[in-house]
Amino acid sequence: MRVWRNISELGAGLWTTLRQLGRTSTVSYPEEPLNLPPRWRGRPVLTRDPDGDERCVACQLCSAVCPTRCIELQAGERPDTRRYPLTFRINFSRCIFCGLCEEACPTLAIQLLDEFAFSKEHHADFIYEKEALLIDGTGKHPHYNFYRHSGVALQGKDKGEGINEKAPVNVRSNLP
Amino acid sequence: MKHVFFLDGQEIPFIPGQNVLEAAIAAGKDQQIPYFCFHPALGSLGACRQCAVKIYAHDSKHPPRITMACLLPASDALQLATLEDDVHTEHREIIELLMTNHPLDCPVCDEGGQCHLQDMTVQTGHSVRHYSGPKRTYRNQDLGPLVYQEMNRCITCYRCVRFYQDAAQGEDFGVFGSRNRVSFGRLEDGPLESPFSGNLVEVCPTGVFTDKVFRHDYVRVWDLQQGPSVCPHCAVGCNTTPGARLGTLRRIRNRIRPEINGHFLCDRGRYAFPYVTANSRPLQPRLMGETTRQDAVLRQLASRLEEGRSGFLGSPREDLQSNLGLFALADCLHAPFAAVTSSWAEALAQQCLALPQAPSLQEVAAADRIVVIGDLDSIAPMAGFAVRQALRQGAALTVLASSRTELAQKGDYRPLRPSALRDQVAQLADDPCLQGGRFPVLLATAETLGPSGLYALRKTLEKLPANARAGAFVNRPNLFGAAYFAADGHTERLQQALRQRKINHLLCLGADPLGEDWGAGTWRTLAPGLDGLTLLDMVDSETARSAETLIPVAAFPERAGLFVNYEGRIQAFSPVYRREAQVLHSAVHGSGFPEAAGGVKHPLGPPPPLFWLGRLAEMLHLHEAWQKRLDFYLHFLCPERPDPEGPGVLLPDTIRARFEIAAVPAARAVTPEQWELDIFRWYGGETLADMADELHSLAPARGLRVHPNVQAAAATLHGPCGELRLPVIACAEMVQGVIAIDQEGFAELGLYPGDPVEVSWEQRQ
Structure with a gap:
């Protein structure tokens, strides 16, 4: 019995080896594109919400959590009181692609997508400004819009029009 | 005897009269007791039910029970516990109830990072709410340009109303609605009328009231550079904490100083800081209207000073060291020097100083007979705030003024013409309004009363009981400091020298003699005799626009210095940040690295006045003599240097006594028809x-x-x-x-x- 088990295990191992014969697992990158796993942590980008507005509300959690302090931003305010990053800058010569910014981001704005190979001649060229970071898509989360869930009013979204919100209270009513 | 009670077996010291929560916070044990509606300055309410502790009875008959720490007076050998399951459950469930309708908008909430509700929620461990129904919403009110309201975030702790109506005694803010529709705000949209409305921002434990000025240039608090500073906008000298980021000043918050401002700050102190970032602020030296380099302007100025026909003018708006630096330079050059712009203002400052030790605002709040002369709220709002605190304790208030001010409506108002004010003050000693008091205090706005009125006030004070105190207020941070080194009649001598053409050049520091300073009319008539005027200042004043040479100086949060407040308290402030180029785009910045790349920024801010004066002294080969004199004067006025974090140093009475013999200019006679x-x-x-x-x-x-x-x-x-x-x-x-x-x-x-x-x-x- 024991001999049989040993032989079968040997055979299974041999089969695994034999199965790889004729296959090549080396990809001739960069000629061939890579098939990266969906949770691959590549270069962070700023995404837009399904309505096409930028998702970032400049809450500064990404810059606070960043272990290498490579994110720097300044909040601005639109006339309709919506916050946005006036400037947003990531220094990729410091970034370690840890993904903590993506984890911290409450609006799913900053996402680590699949770009990982980029080289520059000068250090200063690694500093990406907002124009280079902001993409025209929703990234990995196609449906989420922070302002639909938060209680603040905006142009085109009054109080009580968000998801799971009651109509505004009439404070002058004294009905029970 | 040391009083202690026990919280989870640990000894917590307390002062009799304190409640358990107060003592626990003072002992640094607030990690164990979360709270909302309690505020050290507003007291306990017991409304939020958050600060539960378990109390064990000493006898074995009664079972332990849960009670609110903020309503439980601390007593000896009290046995309390918080590290027990039922207390934890209470904490967690109460906070879940408070959070039921709280919106998930922390990312766009300005309170985030300094939010009491955030801290307490994390502390109690509440993270997932069981309620999944729709949330309550409110429409916001427009409360003016200073305070932003987002009513959805309210947890109804009533701190705002308790502050606005009870502490600040404002009338245009309140609580509306019933049951769970309660809303805090004004009856209708409009700016808040109280001079203390900005404190709502600090009092509110969540983000219902946030700073609207900070909002325009917002940055999270963890990114702010902060440091101890002193408010430069009136003679009270409240302690503040300016916050800056990327070389620009973003906000001012209160720094607790029990003797002066306690937990609060007036709106002038909180919202006047944008003078630092104003577009009109001079940042580059200007010579004949043209921007020049530092060296060029210094060389030109040194050659003017070498001519020996210069006069020096200090300012009560500038700090003590800068004024002393200017005084020392004038002294080295044997040139005439004045600290204020008119003899009237000089007499005013001297009479203010001749008053015996003024009461601190903490003492004013404890007074039981108060006489206010003039419109105190508009000169020194925090002094008015202290009077309101005394009123809450049942003090009797009498207001002598020529208009029915807000404070006058809260006490016994006596409408008086300014000339009658002086006579009334002279007779106050026998007045029933000060009789029978335990601690009478007289507070005057110095300018309304004038030098002769202040003299009358001092004479009245001599007739009152020995514990009676008086204070005089101006809206300059350092009038009392500027007056110390001013010899008698120095303004008159400076103007005389100008009239007699002995001098033809004036070096001013922070003064506005051609604009709005006292006696500007006289200076304007003298201005044609001037061949040049040099101004060191941080604002674009009337004088700055007409000055031949304009030298920009660092604003107060950008440098160190000393202010002498109305009590003669010397307080130090330290530099909080450096004004730097805000690198918004690395491409614009050219070759230099932005900070994110490890690059350094170039300081753009102008240097402090002492730097300019020191350089001038160097160029005139007087540096050693100048430094020696400066150190001597400084040591004379404050032998021990105050610590910016400390309560400051009071000037000794012996220095004040010098001013008791100062001459009082007679007030001009007025007939009733005039x-x-x-x-x-x-x-x-x-x-x-x-x-x-x-x-x-x-x-x-x-x-x-x-x-x-x-x-x-x-x-x-x-x-x-x-x-x-x-x-x-x-x-x-x-x-x-x-x-x-x-x-x-x-x-x-x-x-x-x-x-x-x-x-x-x-x-x-």
């Missing part, structure tokens, strides 16, 4: 504060305020230095026969408060 001038101010008005757009947008219209029985559209006032035409604003609060105008108007006319004035009225068409 119109009398009084000064009109509002709580946010001050030279630096006028540069703050948001605060200044609340300023009342400029005009001439009289009782409405005058039917006129406009009036022209005639003074010794000029005429002034102003629209008439009918003001029912005014006493008849009194005209109130702003300080610029006085400067234009060459008159002082309490002076008679000739008026020609223009009838309405």
Whole structure:
């Protein structure tokens, strides 16, 4: 019995080896594109919400959590009181692609997508400004819009029009 | 005897009268007891039910029970526990109830990072709410340019109402609605009227009230550079914490100093800071209107000073060291020096200093008989706040003023013309309003009362019981410091030298002799005799625009210095940040690395006045003598240097005693038929504060305020230095026969408060 088990295990191992014969697992990158796993942590980008507005509300959690302090931003305010990053800058010569910014981001704005190979001649060229970071898509989360869930009013979204919100209270009513 | 109770077996010391929560917070044990509605300055309410502790009875008959720490008076050998399951459950469930309707908008909430609700939620471990129904929403109110409301975030702790109505005694803010529709705000949209409205931002434990000025240039608090500073907008000298980021000042918050401002700050102190970032602020040296380099302007100035025909003018708006530096330079050059712009202001400062030790605001709040002379709220709002605290304790308030101010409505108001004010003050010693008190306090706005009035106040004080105290307030941070090294009649001597053509160049520090400073009318008549005027200043004043040489200096949060407040308390402030180029785009910045790349930024801010004066002394080969004199004067005034974090150092009485023999200019006689001038101010008005757009947008219209029985559209006032035409604003609060105008108007006319004035009225068409 024991001999049989040993032989079968040997055979299974041999089969695994034999199965790889004729296959090549080396990809001739960069000629061939890579098939990266969906949770691959590549270069962070700023995404837009399904309505096409930028998702970032400049809450500064990404810059606070960043272990290498490579994110720097300044909040601005639109006339309709919506916050946005006036400037947003990531220094990729410091970034370690840890993904903590993506984890911290409450609006799913900053996402680590699949770009990982980029080289520059000068250090200063690694500093990406907002124009280079902001993409025209929703990234990995196609449906989420922070302002639909938060209680603040905006142009085109009054109080009580968000998801799971009651109509505004009439404070002058004294009905029970 | 040391009093202690036990919290989870640990000894917590307490002072009799404290409650358990207060003592626990003081002992640094607030990690164990979460709380919301309790505030050290507003007291306990027991409304939020958050600060539960378990109390064990000493006998074995009663089971332990849960009670609120903020309502439980601390007593000896009390046995309390928080580290037990049922207490934890209580904490967690109460916070879940409070959070039921709280919106998930922390990312766009300005309170995030400094939010009491965030801290307490994390502390109690509440993370997932069981309620999944729709949340309550409110419409926000527009509360003016200073405070932003987002009512959804409210947890109904009532701190705002308790502050606004009880502590600040404001009347235009309250609680509306019933059951779970309770809302906090004004009856209708509009700016908050109280001079203390900005404190709502700090009092609110969540983000219902946030700072609207900070909002425009927002940065999270963890990114702010902060440090200890002193408010430069009036003589009270409240302690503040400015916050800056990327080389620009973003906000001012209160720094707790029990002797002075306690937990609160007035709106001038909080919202006047944008003078630092104002576009009009001079940042580069200007020579004949052209921007130049530091060296060029220093060389030109040194050659002017070498001629030996220069006069020096300090300012009560500048800090003590800078004024002393200028004084030392004048001394080295044997040149005439003045610290204030007119002899009247000089006498005023001397009379303020001659008053015996003024009460601190903490002491004012403990007084039981208070007499306020003039419009205290508009000069030093925090002094008015201290009076309100005394009123809450049942103090009797008497207000002597020429208009029915907000404070006057809270006490016994005596409408008086400014000339009658002096006589009334002289008779106060026998007045029933001060009789029978345990601790009488007299608070005067120095300018309304004038030097002779302040003299009368001092004489009255001598007749009152020994514990009676008096304080005089101005809206300059350092008038009392500037007056110390001012010899008698120095302003007159400086003006005389100018008249006799002994000098033809004036070096001013932070003064505005051609604009709105006292006696500006006289200076304007003298200005043609000047061959050049050099100004070191941080705001774009009238004088700065006409100065031949303008030298920018660092603003107060950008440098270190000393201010002497109305009590003679020398307080130090330290530099909080460096003004730097805000690198918004690396491409614009050229070759240099942005900070994110490890690059350094180039400081752009102008240096402090002492640096300029030191360089000047160096170029004149006087540096050693200058430094020696500066150190000597500084050591004379404050032998021990105050610590910016400490309560400051009080000036010794011996130095004050020098001013008791100062001459008092006689007040000008007024007949009852004549119109009398009084000064009109509002709580946010001050030279630096006028540069703050948001605060200044609340300023009342400029005009001439009289009782409405005058039917006129406009009036022209005639003074010794000029005429002034102003629209008439009918003001029912005014006493008849009194005209109130702003300080610029006085400067234009060459008159002082309490002076008679000739008026020609223009009838309405």
